Amino acid sequence: xxxxxxxxxxxxxxxxxxxxxxxxxxxxxxxxxxxxxxxxxxxxxxxxxxxxxxxxxxxxxxxxxxxxxxxxxxxxxxxxxxxxxxxxxxxxxxxxxxxxxxxxxxxxxxxxxxxxxxxxxxxxxxxxxxxxxxxxxxxxxxxxxxxxxxxxxxxxxxxxxxxxxxxxxxxxxxxxxxxxxxxxxxxxxxxxxxxxxxxxxxxxxxxxxxxxxxxxxxxxxxxxxxxxxxxxxxxxxxxxxxxxxxxxxxxxxxxxxxxxxxxxxxxxxxxxxxxxxxxxxxxxxxxxxxxxxxxxxxxxxxxxxxxxxxxxxxxxxxxxxxxxxxxxxxxxxxxxxxxxxxxxxxxxxxxxxxxxxxxxxxxxxxxxxxxxxxxxxxxxxxxxxxxxxxxxxxxxxxxxxxxxxxxxxxxxxxxxxxxxxxxxxxxxxxxxxxxxxxxxxxxxxxxxxxxxxxxxxxxxxxxxxxxxxxxxxxx
Amino acid sequence: xxxxxxxxxxxxxxxxxxxxxxxxxxxxxxxxxxxxxxxxxxxxxxxxxxxxxxxxxxxxxxxxxxxxxxxxxxxxxxxxxxxxxxxxxxxxxxxxxxxxxxxxxxxxxxxxxxxxxxxxxxxxxxxxxxxxxxxxxxxxxxxxxxxxxxxxxxxxxxxxxxxxxxxxxxxxxxxxxxxxxxxxxxxxxxxxxxxxxxxxxxxxxxxxxxxxxxxxxxxxxxxxxxxxxxxxxxxxxxxxxxxxxxxxxxxxx
Amino acid sequence: xxxxxxxxxxxxxxxxxxxxxxxxxxxxxxxxxxxxxxxxxxxxxxxxxxxxxxxxxxxxxxxxxxxxxxxxxxxxxxxxxxxxxxxxxxxxxxxxxxxxxxxxxxxxxxxxxxxxxxxxxxxxxxxxxxxxxxxxxxxxxxxxxxxxxxxxxxxxxxxxxxxxxxxxxxxxxxxxxxxxxxxxxxxxxxxxxxxxxxxxxxxxxxxxxxxxxxxxxx
Ligand code: SF4
Numbered sequence: 051x052x053x054x055x056x057x058x059x060x061x062x063x064x065x066x067x068x069x070x071x072x073x074x075x076x077x078x079x080x081x082x083x084x085x086x087x088x089x090x091x092x093x094x095x096x097x098x099x100x101x102x103x104x105x106x107x108x109x110x111x112x113x114x115x116x117x118x119x120x121x122x123x124x125x126x127x128x129x130x131x132x133x134x135x136x137x138x139x140x141x142x143x144x145x146x147x148x149x150x151x152x153x154x155x156x157x158x159x160x161x162x163x164x165x166x167x168x169x170x171x172x173x174x175x176x177x178x179x180x181x182x183x184x185x186x187x188x189x190x191x192x193x194x195x196x197x198x199x200x201x202x203x204x205x206x207x208x209x210x211x212x213x214x215x216x217x218x219x220x221x222x223x224x225x226x227x228x229x230x231x232x233x234x235x236x237x238x239x240x241x242x243x244x245x246x247x248x249x250x251x252x253x254x255x256x257x258x259x260x261x262x263x264x265x266x267x268x269x270x271x272x273x274x275x276x277x278x279x280x281x282x283x284x285x286x287x288x289x290x291x292x293x294x295x296x297x298x299x300x301x302x303x304x305x306x307x308x309x310x311x312x313x314x315x316x317x318x319x320x321x322x323x324x325x326x327x328x329x330x331x332x333x334x335x336x337x338x339x340x341x342x343x344x345x346x347x348x349x350x351x352x353x354x355x356x357x358x359x360x361x362x363x364x365x366x367x368x369x370x371x372x373x374x375x376x377x378x379x380x381x382x383x384x385x386x387x388x389x390x391x392x393x394x395x396x397x398x399x400x401x402x403x404x405x406x407x408x409x410x411x412x413x414x415x416x417x418x419x420x421x422x423x424x425x426x427x428x429x430x431x432x433x434x435x436x437x438x439x440x441x442x443x444x445x446x447x448x449x450x451x452x453x454x455x456x457x458x459x460x461x462x463x464x465x466x467x468x469x470x471x472x473x474x475x476x477x478x479x480x481x482x483x484x485x486x487x488x489x490x491x492x493x494x495x496x497x498x499x500x501x502x503x504x505x506x507x508x509x510x511x512x513x514x515x516x517x518x519x520x521x522x523x524x525x
Numbered sequence: 526x527x528x529x530x531x532x533x534x535x536x537x538x539x540x541x542x543x544x545x546x547x548x549x550x551x552x553x554x555x556x557x558x559x560x561x562x563x564x565x566x567x568x569x570x571x572x573x574x575x576x577x578x579x580x581x582x583x584x585x586x587x588x589x590x591x592x593x594x595x596x597x598x599x600x601x602x603x604x605x606x607x608x609x610x611x612x613x614x615x616x617x618x619x620x621x622x623x624x625x626x627x628x629x630x631x632x633x634x635x636x637x638x639x640x641x642x643x644x645x646x647x648x649x650x651x652x653x654x655x656x657x658x659x660x661x662x663x664x665x666x667x668x669x670x671x672x673x674x675x676x677x678x679x680x681x682x683x684x685x686x687x688x689x690x691x692x693x694x695x696x697x698x699x700x701x702x703x704x705x706x707x708x709x710x711x712x713x714x715x716x717x718x719x720x721x722x723x724x725x726x727x728x729x730x731x732x733x734x735x736x737x738x739x740x741x742x743x744x745x746x747x748x749x750x751x752x753x754x755x756x757x758x759x760x761x762x763x764x765x766x767x768x769x770x771x772x773x774x775x776x777x778x
Numbered sequence: 779x780x781x782x783x784x785x786x787x788x789x790x791x792x793x794x795x796x797x798x799x800x801x802x803x804x805x806x807x808x809x810x811x812x813x814x815x816x817x818x819x820x821x822x823x824x825x826x827x828x829x830x831x832x833x834x835x836x837x838x839x840x841x842x843x844x845x846x847x848x849x850x851x852x853x854x855x856x857x858x859x860x861x862x863x864x865x866x867x868x869x870x871x872x873x874x875x876x877x878x879x880x881x882x883x884x885x886x887x888x889x890x891x892x893x894x895x896x897x898x899x900x901x902x903x904x905x906x907x908x909x910x911x912x913x914x915x916x917x918x919x920x921x922x923x924x925x926x927x928x929x930x931x932x933x934x935x936x937x938x939x940x941x942x943x944x945x946x947x948x949x950x951x952x953x954x955x956x957x958x959x960x961x962x963x964x965x966x967x968x969x970x971x972x973x974x975x976x977x978x979x980x981x982x983x984x985x986x987x988x989x990x991x992x993x994x995x996x
Contacts, residue, residue, distance in 0.1 A: 059720075066724050078978050098808040115791040134784035186984055187975035203975060210977050234973065234981045241985060246896050262960045272929060272971035272986025279925050279963070280892070290787070297957050301947045302808050305912070312974070315825065316912035318986075320966035328962055332924040333888035344787045352794035373707045377724045411718050413711025413725070414584055415674035430626070436586030443589065454586075463582055467590035470545065470576040471597045480549055487549075498719040502726065503754030506550055513543040513552040517571040522541075522559060524573045525604060 058407045061382035071207055075379050078206045079370045085313025086367060086421075102302035104425045107361040110260075110294045114351060117260040117293045118342070124263025128325040130338045138168040141343045145170065145252070145285055148339055149179055152283055154249035160267070160274035161185040162254030163201055163364055164287045164343055166386045167399075170252075182248075184241050184273040186234070193220040199380030201387065202311045202366035207379050241273065251277030251335065255288035256363070257303060258340075261296040265340065267321040268308060275321055284323075284335040290342050291360035303363065306423035310365035346399040346449070353447055355434055359394050361424040368418035368428060374411050383408060390418035394431040401450035402439045409435035481515075483508040529681070530645065532654035533608050538568040539650075540602050540609040540643075544616045544746070545577035551746045554767035558612040558647050561769055564776075565655040574601040578616040583623060585713045592627050599624070599640050608654070609644045612769055613745050614676020617646040622679050646676060648744050648768055652685035661693040662778035668771075669699050669738035669763075671729070671752065673745035674707050686744055686768055693775050699736045703728075710751035726755045733763055740764040742771055810911040810946040818910040818943040819994060825913020826992060829969035830982055835994040841937065842872045844993055845902075848935065854879040854899035858931055860923035861885055863904055865937060884924050901931035901987075907942035908994075909950055914966040915992065916942075916950060925963050934987040936967075940996040 065071060090096050110117055122132045135141035141164075149157065157174060159165065159181055171181040171192070183192040187204035191197070194216045198204030205213065210228045217236055218226040224236055253274055257266040265286050267274050278284045294303070308314045327334040350356045369375045369389030380388035385396040385405060393412055397405045409432050418428045434448075440459070441452035469479050487508030490496055496505065511519075518524070539562060547555040559569050575598060583591035598620070602609055611617040621644040628637040651657045670690065676682040690698050709715065709725025729752055733741050741756075741763050743749050753765030813821060823833040836844045849857070859869055861883035873881055879900060884891060903923050907916040915936050919925040928934050944950040947966075951957070956964070971986030982988055 062718070062720050066720055074977075081978050095808065102808045115788055115795065118788075118791070134787055136783040136786055140783055184985070185975070186973045190975070203978070205975055206978075208976075210979075213976050230976050230979045230981055233976055234984050238984055242896065245985070246892060261957055264960055264964075270971070271973045271984045273984075275925075275929050275965075276985055279929065280888070282889075290791075297951050298948065300951075301810075304947070314829075316914055316966065316968050318829070318968050318970070318972055320914070322960070322964040323962075324960040324964070325962045330921040331919075331962060332884060332886065332891070332921060333926050334919075334924075334962055344783075344790075348787055348790035348794065351791060357794075373709070373725055374718075374721055377721060377728075410714070411721060413674070413707045413709060413714040413722070415707035415711065416678040417674070417705070417707070420678055433584060433586070436584070437588050438586075440586045442587065459587075463585070463587040463590045466582060466587075467593050470579070470594045473574045473576065473597075476576045483549055495716040498716045499754075501719055502723040502758060503751065504757045506750055506754070508549055509552045511552060513548040513555040514571075514573055516552050516556050517541075517543075517559065518573065520556070520559075522569055522571045524571055 056384040056405060056407065058382070058384065058411070061384055062378050065378040065382040070209070071379055072377060074207050074209050075376055078203065079376050082313060082370045086309055086370075089309045089313045089315055099302045099306055100423060100425055103306045103423050104361065106294055106299035106303055107363070107424050111291070111351065111357055111360055113295065114290070114293070117295055118290060120260040121258055121263060121293050124260065125340055128263045130263065130325065130340050133339060133341045135341055135343045136345070138343065138345055141168050141287065141341050142170055142173040144341050145287075146174065146177055146179070148283065148285055149174070149250055152249060154283070155179050156247065156249045157181045158244055158248035158251050158277050158281060159183050159188070160251070160253040160269065160277040161188055162252065162287055163386065164254055164289050165252065166198060167345065168287070168343070182244055184244065184277060186237050186271060189237060189241065190216055193217070197381065197386070199388070200366060200369055201364055207381070245276040245280045248277070248281045250283040250285060251281040252285045252287065253278050255286050255292050256307065257300060258288055258293045259297055259300070260293055263324060264297070265323045266300065267323070268304065268317045268319070269321065270312070270318040272319065275319055278321065278323060279334055282335055283337045283339070285339045285341065286323075287341045287343060290344055290347050291362070307363050307365050310367035310421070310423045349447075350398055355431060356398065356448070358426050359398060359431060361426050362391055362395070363424055364391075365423055367421050367423070371417045371421050373413070373415060373417065390428045394428055394435060397435050398448055401453070402435065402448055403450040403453035406435060406439045406450065406453055409439065477514060480512045484510050484512060532645075532650070536567055536608060536654060538570060538605070538607045540605075540607050541569050541571045542575055542578070542598070542602070542609050542611045542616070542620070543571065544611065544613045546746045546750070547612060550750065551767060554746060554770045555612055557767065557769040557773040558610070560773055561651060561657070562610060562655075565651065565657050567655065570607065572601040578619040580616060580619040580623075581712050583619065583627065588627065595624055595627060599637065602640065606643060608650065610647050610650050611644060612647040612767065613747070614646045614673045614680045614682050615745050615747055617644050618675035618679030620644040646680045646682040646744065648686040648689055649680060649682040652688050657689070659689070659692045659772060659776050661695045661775050663693070663695055663775040665695045665697070666740070667697045667699060667738045668740045668742050669701050669733055669736045670704070671701070671708060671733070671741055671743045671748055672704070673743065673748045676744050677705070682744060689768065689772060690742065693772070696775065699738055701732045701736050703732060708748045708752050710747045712747065715751065726751055730755050730759065730761055734761050738763060740766050740771065742766050742768050744768045809948065812945045812949070813910055815940065815943075818945055819940055819996065821910040822908050822913055822943055823994070825910070826969060829913065829972070831969040831990040831992055833992045833994060835940070835996055838995045841993050841995050842868055845935070846872060846878065848991055849873070849879060849900070850877045852933065853877050854933065856880050856882050856898045857900040857902060858882045858884050858895060858898045858927055859902045860920075860927065862922040865904065869902070884927055888924070888926060895926060895930050898931045900933045900935060901927040902935040902937070903927050905936050905938045905942070906954070907944060907950060908938050909944050909947050909966065911946040912966075912968065914968045916954075917965040917967055918961045919963055919965070928965070928967060929986045932983070932987060933989045933991065935991045935993070938992055938994050940994050
């Protein structure tokens with residue numbers, strides 16, 4: 051990932067023109083926002099939960115190497131085979147190797163954003179392996195050859211009619227229906243057969259507990275449990291930021307994750323996996339592999355502000371609350387992680403040259419920060435992306451820092467600084483605007499502004515002047 | 526972000542930071558704020574060296590320019606430690622919360638923090654520090670309210686603004702759908718992402734229109750310029766008004 | 779390759795350590811309320827019913843009768859169970875006759891049992907406890923009662939002893955000493971499998987059980 055060209059402006063134009071898409075997003079996300087509020091307690095209690103959740107994640111990041119070593123040791127003791135991948139290509143190769151060692155050609159997948167980050171399905175398909183998404187939303191969009199548009203509800207951009215058509219067009223012998231129950235029944239029948247016959251099951255990880263070497267997965271559908279229990283081999287993939295220190299960190303994290311993600315007190319299943327099938331046990335995989343992916347994460351850790359990106363528990367609620375995401379949807383971002391978290395994560399993984407533009411798609415309204423269960427200062431990190439993109443002081447650390455540096459903007463902002471730093475100049479410029487501001491040529495920024503608004507007006511007398519004339523004390 | 530501030534008591538004198546946008550385009554709103562403060566028995570000092578809080582550069586990725594301009598403001602308000610009242614939640618949020626961030630690694634950090642703690646949004650200050658009481662002399666009117674995102678999320682000033690409007694007996698306040706949502710201004714965002722910004726403001730205008738109010742009030746001229754410009758362009762007959770200007774007119778009949 | 783990847787990753791992680799002073803977390807401040815036994819039963823029932831579980835609180839001695847009633851209302855053909863579960867003997871003596879399912883013990887490894895299991899109507903299991911705060915069953919599968927019993931059959935019936943219901947997840951973890959005893963697989967289950975992936979419309983029984991029925995033995 052990262053090499054494909056992102057034409058964000060074109061994507062935005064296309065998304066905004068699609069009325070159906072906007073309606074689908076608006077209704078779904080408004081619903082999710084309401085459900086979240088309904089399931090969370092009073093504001094004071096939420097803040098205490100967030101204290102705990104934030105503390106758990108920041109504690110883990112502060113001790114990350116030790117905790118990862120401990121996780122590895124515990125998992126190994128428990129019989130889980132641990133692999134490390136610096137890049138997505140390495141992670142893909144590891145999984146291909148596991149498949150090959152079992153002569154396996156059928157992979158059934160539970161929901162995993164890291165596997166999306168790896169573009170695993172495509173990779174495996176080029177090597178003759180069927181990688182089947184089994185989360186209903188993922189299944190729908192995989193049939194339609196699309197990436198997810200939301201990290202929790204991947205097919206949120208589709209309505210029931212569209213899903214009905216996708217099923218009828220892609221599944222053998224299935225007539226069109228737009229009744230949700232029937233659509234679910236079709237998926238159930240198709241997928242249960244796949245679980246029964248899958249060679250290897252793949253899953254993500256929500257939390258990896260270092261204390262016990264336990265992989266915690268939350269889900270509603272049961273496909274995650276199927277993938278991690280029915281096939282003889284289970285492969286779990288996780289970003290290295292998923293580790294937490296102890297089981298006692300889990301209660302507030304789980305509570306906030308499910309409330310933020312889907313407005314639930316708890317999911318149908320909380321699935322804690324600590325070892326492969328033991329002697330005497332009758333089911334469960336005989337082999338479990340844990341693939342731990344870096345892909346730029348360890349670099350984020352080195353910076354006090356950027357490391358907070360790694361606190362993310364992928365709840366998706368910042369997407370639901372983002373006025374930009376609500377309007378343009380997930381695909382416009384052209385990246386695995388859309389919305390506010392995507393605006394800070396994607397440029398750090400793929401670099402500012404490729405994806406820096408995403409950081410401009412924010413009005414810095416702070417809605418994301420207000421709801422983030424682990425209190426990631428997303429707007430602050432968006433600003434940081436912008437600052438690094440110009441990298442005035444040449445001290446940037448994000449990949450591709452300085453990529454957007456250009457003479458025009460540098461001069462504009464230098465001029466701006468002088469105007470607002472030097473009082474005499476400021477007074478001169480403001481009075482000139484008062485006299486001639488309405489004669490400004492309608493080009494550049496003004497043109498962008500006036501595409502849907504009337505031009506700003508400039509008052510004949512500034513506040514400085516009026517205050518002086520009225521004799522307001524000035525020192 | 527902290528929403529509960531410690532408000533000064535027995536305020537005699539305040540500094541007034543007018544903001545660059547009010548200075549250029551909405552000076553009447555700025556004067557109304559000064560008048561409201563004076564009416565509450567407070568002396569107002571308006572340093573002529575003031576200009577802009579620095580937010581445009583800060584939000585656009587030009588940190589050094591923002592810091593230079595911020596330093597100039599800190600200096601302009603340094604002769605006394607009076608509270609600094611700002612007729613904009615967004616600029617107040619910048620000075621209250623982001624100045625300390627910008628200088629986090631500098632020797633002047635603690636001085637900057639002291640400066641920041643003196644910064645208040647106008648409506649919030651009138652209500653929570655000066656406990657003003659207003660008597661409405663205007664005709665019955667229906668209005669609606671829009672908080673700037675930073676007035677709401679950084680300065681926690683929404684409740685105070687509504688409480689002030691609530692004191693005006695002939696004014697009916699109707700809330701808009703999705704009141705919490707950004708109007709799409711976002712400073713340079715509206716220039717860098719004009720299409721997204723346009724979609725946001727169009728929805729906001731639609732929600733305002735649906736209230737049937739004759740005026741949209743706000744404590745932030747950035748939002749008013751954005752929303753007002755879009756309403757004027759599409760012929761939606763709702764007047765954009767700064768809260769201070771609106772109150773000043775109502776209490777003077 | 780992967781060991782050098784590991785070395786390089788850890789080198790970066792350790793280097794990152796020195797540049798940032800560790801954050802001292804506050805934490806430990808949120809806790810769901812502690813409840814007495816009746817409240818725990820009541821809350822668990824309420825929570826689980828909200829997510830479409832069926833919960834019956836019955837005096838301990840009467841659970842077999844309740845089970846028969848539940849089964850007769852549905853008339854399943856087959857019911858899988860763990861032969862050596864504590865209630866195995868009771869099932870064998872009570873669950874026979876008209877309108878009652880054929881009992882199928884999960885007595886072989888899944889490799890041999892899988893195809894049969896996917897066609898079974900009911901799976902019945904014991905539980906290690908419950909959690910009132912979030913309305914969940916604590917299920918730690920064992921050699922006697924394997925994992926798939928609570929997942930693959932169309933209906934999952936769970937027996938829960940009322941005095942094993944905890945107030946909170948944190949309490950359950952503490953009291954049951956999870957940290958020292960983590961089993962192969964520990965599950966919390968709140969209800970039937972569900973999804974809202976199509977138009978946010980909630981639907982039950984997407985991959986796993988369509989019904990979860992809990993008998994709380996008081
Ligand atoms: S950034 Fe926060 S709100 Fe967004 S997905 Fe991550 S944890 Fe959730």
